[in-house]
Amino acid sequence: MAGVGLGPLRAMGRQALVLLALCATGARGLYFHIGETEKRCFIEEIPDETMVIGNYRTQMWDKQKEVFLPSTPGLGMHVEVKDPDGKVVLSRQYGSEGRFTFTSHTPGDHQICLHSNSTRMALFAGGKLRVHLDIQVGEHANNYPEIAAKDKLTELQLRARQLLDQVEQIQKEQDYQRYREERFRLTSESTNQRVLWWSIAQTVILILTGIWQMRHLKSFFEAKKLV
């Protein structure tokens, strides 16, 4: 960092610099690097009727300046969301910065895939694109400032609303848990049964094969007048 002229308020200046550095490096969230044709997928296991909001921001690597540009105009990301049955729920292209939303209608593993739509090789000379990603599920997706302003709620009312939303989400997750547990139980019991029946069948087959072998060999030897 270049030394900015620090006046008498040295501590505040340093703090401001730190803040500035943080702002320069971008939003304070998780990020990862993605190649040009690379596709990154994330799995969200959610109950049904749950809203999911995803936010992303991209930065491109500038090879000459060896730094990430703050934004990449002209570069888009393609977002594809598949539901647990493999059906595509959302398949859209967004700009270099975007926000996608979908609501699940079946419980299970939803797959969120991101890949860049860049066709021009020059755009990816360095081969790296930095993607900041944030995915909010369920009641985390609610925009409480907006709800507070729209319904004109006081602090206590808003808190109560938050509590209600949270508990509703917990209830949904538990319902989903029961449904999953039931499927798991059925699978376990069927596995149990199959193992038992197959073992019995195998034993019976072995015994029968042994008896047949003996009879066949005995008649063979008798036929050949060896016995």
Added chain:
Amino acid sequence: MPIGGESHGNQRPSVGEAGGAHAWPEGAETEVVAERGWWPRPESLPFGGLRFSFGGSVRRRRRGRHLEFLQTPDFPVNHEESREETRRRQQYPTPLAARITPAGMGDKTWLPFPVLLLAALPPVLLPGAAGFTPSLDSDFTFTLPAGQKECFYQPMPLKASLEIEYQVLDGAGLDIDFHLASPEGKTLVFEQRKSDGVHTVETEVGDYMFCFDNTFSTISEKVIFFELILDNMGEQAQEQEDWKKYITGTDMLDMKLEDILESINSIKSRLSKSGHIQTLLRAFEARDRNIQESNFDRVNFWSMVNLVVMVVVSAIQVYMLKSLFEDKRKSRT
């Protein structure tokens, strides 16, 4: 063999009825004692840890910050009412919010000017799509193909705490290499072939990098779940509470207390219902685990029987063959 569970379809028991013959434990504590003290890991199962895909993963997911601030109030809870409420759960929009009326604006003849301004400005100031503020806790689940390594970065301020928890959900062996590096590049954590882990670091300013490495595996792809919990993030924590700027009016005391009590009662009854469901689920899980353990025993036993039968049968065969020849010689001489 096709897994029988796939044909089950999408039937979900509703909350009011317990599925099948399972009784709802009304108030009674269902203590489930697991008879065996150990849980067989897939590696220790016979057949080299063959794992079936049940169409859903078991996962310890921690969205644990929900119930921190809740203390159980000593309000009498009407159980009849709670069951009614549960049955009407589907037609439950936001009745409490609708019933709780905002403080009568007509009674207040004077509002502070900044609040008026803020009330007028929300459409402009509301956080929109451009420039999102990411949350403090985030979790992701992703698929890591065989022979690949994927890294994630998290910018951190000074003296905050970063907790990262990861778990391998699927993939033969259920293990992965994990690597956590500080902004200077110094390796803070390096774990090899672990199936889950939790790490907390006190942070300096910069981007922390953590990587999941699947290069040791040539054929199996892993599904990895990781969760980041950030604390003491400083200025950013202030931003998360910015909904406080958008509230209007103040709380009046006389009529509202009943509404507050009612909503708290409703929350308590729902939470105790959640507790009951959790107990039930715990019982089911223990029972399923016992089924699997008996399965394991059964496989062992019948395999032993199989082996013994094979050996005995081959011994009898050999003996009978030999006896055939011996009889002939006796009759000749």
